[in-house]
Amino acid sequence: MGFVATLSIDHPDLVLMPTIETHPDVTIRYEYSATAAQNDLCFVSVFGGEYDAIEETMVDDHTVSNPTHVATFENRAIYRITVETDLDLLPEKCAAYGVFVFRITSGEDDWMVRTHMPDRDALTAFQDYCRSHSISFRMTQLYDSMVSDDGTYFLTEQQHEILSMAYYAGYYEIPRAVSQDYLAEKLGISTSAVSQRHRRAVAELIAATLENDRTPGRRNHR
Known part of the structure; x- marks a missing residue:
């Protein structure tokens, strides 16, 4: 409710x-x-x-x-x-x-x-x-609040932008394909601003998961 x-x-x-x-x-x-x-x-x-x-x-x-x-x-x-x-x-x-x-x-x-x-x-x-x-x-x-099991997260436009750019540019690859300096240059903001926006976006995803009690299932780890 x-x-x-x-x-x-x-x-x-x-x-x-x-x-x-x-x-x-x-x-x-x-x-x-x-x-x-x-x-x-x-x-x-x-x-x-x-x-x-x-x-x-x-x-x-x-x-x-x-x-x-x-x-x-x-x-x-x-x-x-x-x-x-x-x-x-x-x-x-x-x-x-x-x-x-x-x-x-x-x-x-x-x-x-x-x-x-x-x-x-x-x-x-x-x-x-x-x-x-x-x-x-x-x-x-x-x-x-009942919408909790469809995997939908609610990000601001800036949060969605930085996560999308980081993902498609290879920021999450091992090893990383790009740095925060690269993301900052592309977005036209400072490196510290990239760090803050990225941290807030990731925190939003984690919070949404924990608040909705979605427990991660078993996965194969690479």
């Missing part, structure tokens, strides 16, 4: 928006929020490796304060920040409508919120909140 929707939201006062706009090639994933000593806190993961530069931007970001480095792992760093904005990435009232959040990650200049919504009333509640707070709202994906 219900449907899966990926929503793009944007407003200068949404949490970490100035940081996202300054570092469009870095991916930030919103993990969870908490309250401590009357302060609203949230934890985020940062992917991309430019941690020093990102920390400097966070210090000047008016939507947050006290960015604290918690831990660094192989491919990401985790930060705890104090939220200094009243705008919510997901309005509290949406919980009453049964909205479930799969993940919230940064785009190139927005937040991408992937949700399961039980009905149209839940979507309307989200849209009404955005409209009343002048938050830019755009739906990038929408499909019936």
